[in-house]
Amino acid sequence: MTRTLYVYEHCPFCVKARMIFGLKNIPVEVKYLLNDDEAGPIGMIGKKMLPILDEDGHFMGESLDIIAHIDNVGEKVLVGTPDPAIAAWISAVEKSLYKLMLPRVACAPFPEFATTGARAYFVRKKEPSVGEFAAFLEEGSDFVAAINAALQVLAPQIRSAEAVNGVLSTDDIHLFAALHSISIIKGVIYPPEVEAYRQALSRRSKVPLLDEHAA
Ligand SMILES: N[C@@H](CCC(=O)N[C@@H](CS)C(=O)NCC(=O)O)C(=O)O
Structure with missing residues (x-):
């Protein structure tokens, strides 16, 4: 069986799909599509939406x-x-997360933005959902403060660095995907419990965080 997972690097839903392969040690070829490639996804599932799993042509x-x-x-x-x-x-x-994350994603050197047209497509499509990207690029904004306050609330809810409720569940898929999106935001302060958790889940799922691109 050959498995290929089509993703965008920035996409939280794609992070969720990538995680299950890493958590289970199941081999998969991860392929990145350009953000303005509409024909590819539409040809596979009838709509322009990733992630898509291809299992031997299914x-x-x-x-x-x-x-x-x-x-x-x-x-x-x-x-x-x-x-x-x-x-x-x-x-x-x-x-707060989408307002902060989308403008930073739009500037990041991800494979889905390998052409100018693909990056422009993303900005054109996503900017209307949050407002002008430039307004959310300042460091220390109220939205960053809101994320930092939320992380303080999350910290005592983490029962183990290996699994938020002590045993792996779909909560870990959704929570790590959110923390993965947060990792592109500079100025975020991770309480020790949250830091240990996001590092452990990144290692277990084999999905790298975006800290190196934080802006
Ligand atoms: N319900 C879908 C949502 C997937 C989704 O919204 N993917 C976004 C990327 S984050 C997408 O492909 N949107 C179309 C686009 O960006 O043009 C899922 O869970 O897979």
């Missing part, structure tokens, strides 16, 4: 479907019970 979209499908290969790893408090934490930070 295409699957939707990160959660990919995760469930791969977790069912051999012994399951996401066996813990999710805690609604973690989903609530993620949805509380999302508003």
